[in-house]
Amino acid sequence: MTKITGLVLAGGRGSRMGSVDKGLQLFRGRPMVAHVLERFAPQVDEIVINANRSLDEYASFGHRVVPDAIDGFAGPLAGLHIGMTHATHPLVVTTPCDSPFLPLDLIARLRAAMEKDDADLAVAKTFDQPHPVFCLTKASLAPHLQAFLESGQRKIDKWYASLKVAEVPFDDEEAAFSNINTIEELKSFEQSH
Numbered sequence: 001m002t003k004i005t006g007l008v009l010a011g012g013r014g015s016r017m018g019s020v021d022k023g024l025q026l027f028r029g030r031p032m033v034a035h036v037l038e039r040f041a042p043q044v045d046e047i048v049i050n051a052n053r054s055l056d057e058y059a060s061f062g063h064r065v066v067p068d069a070i071d072g073f074a075g076p077l078a079g080l081h082i083g084m085t086h087a088t089h090p091l092v093v094t095t096p097c098d099s100p101f102l103p104l105d106l107i108a109r110l111r112a113a114m115e116k117d118d119a120d121l122a123v124a125k126t127f128d129q130p131h132p133v134f135c136l137t138k139a140s141l142a143p144h145l146q147a148f149l150e151s152g153q154r155k156i157d158k159w160y161a162s163l164k165v166a167e168v169p170f171d172d173e174e175a176a177f178s179n180i181n182t183i184e185e186l187k188s189f190e191q192s193h
Contacts (some may be wrong), residue, residue: 002090006044008036009059009076009084010097011068021054025096025186029059032180035100037061042057043107044093048086050079052138062068075144075154078134084142093136096179102134103176109168110136119166126174130154130167134177137163 010023010033023033033049042049044183048062058065067084071176076094084092093107099116103109106124114136121141124134133156148159170177181187 003045003140004038004043004091004093004111004136005009005083005087005089007080007087007092007094008033008040008047008049008063008097008106009079009083009094010049011076011079014130014181021051021057022180023051024054025180027100027180027186028190031057032100033058033097035074036095036097036102037063037102039100039102040095040106043104045089046087048083049097050083051166059153066087074076075156077149077154077159080135080137081142081145081149082124084139085136085179087139090137090139091136094133096133098181099134099177099179101176101178103170105174106134107136108178109170110134113166117164120163122166123160124177125167126170126177130157131177132160132168143161 019115024031027035043138049063049065051056051058051065052067055065066082080094095102095111108124121135121137124131145159180189
């Protein structure tokens with residue numbers, strides 16, 4: 001079976017959380033990224049963390065940490081690009097660092113849909129809502145993505161539109177895609193789940 005590199009996207013500004021490093025915010029006594037890694041790591045063959053600050057703190061989790069090759073917090077596509085270029089396996093799957101409930105069958109379902117549709121990329125979706133930062137794609141698309149980024153484009157949906165995409169329904173696991181963007185959300189999830 002084709003091996004998969006798991007890429008944790010932790011390279012954002014965290015602007016809605018007061019510009020803190022979201023993945024390192026404590027959630028139920030541990031950094032949020034620790035919860036993500038606990039659910040994500042068993043599903044993949046290696047982990048790479050994309051971060052643009054706090055590199056030593058992220059490295060302390062025992063995985064390679066790679067910053068964006070493009071300056072200025074260019075968004076999830078820049079993180080995906082650097083992850084694809086550093087992946088040692090043919091497939092790359094992404095998750096954000098602020099989704100501590102991600103599905104334990106995320107990769108199995110994305111892979112099955114990608115193979116069935118012979119797609120370039122499989123993306124999770126709940127009802128009408130796609131979750132573009134939960135995707136499985138081919139590392140060989142890195143030059144295609146690099147050309148897209150070099151043309152000044154940053155919109156993830158626009159890049160996806162240039163590929164053969166399989167949308168994978170996760171309507172049965174909608175809550176698993178809850179992400180934590182603000183301190184208020186962090187406190188509310190801390191108490192409610």
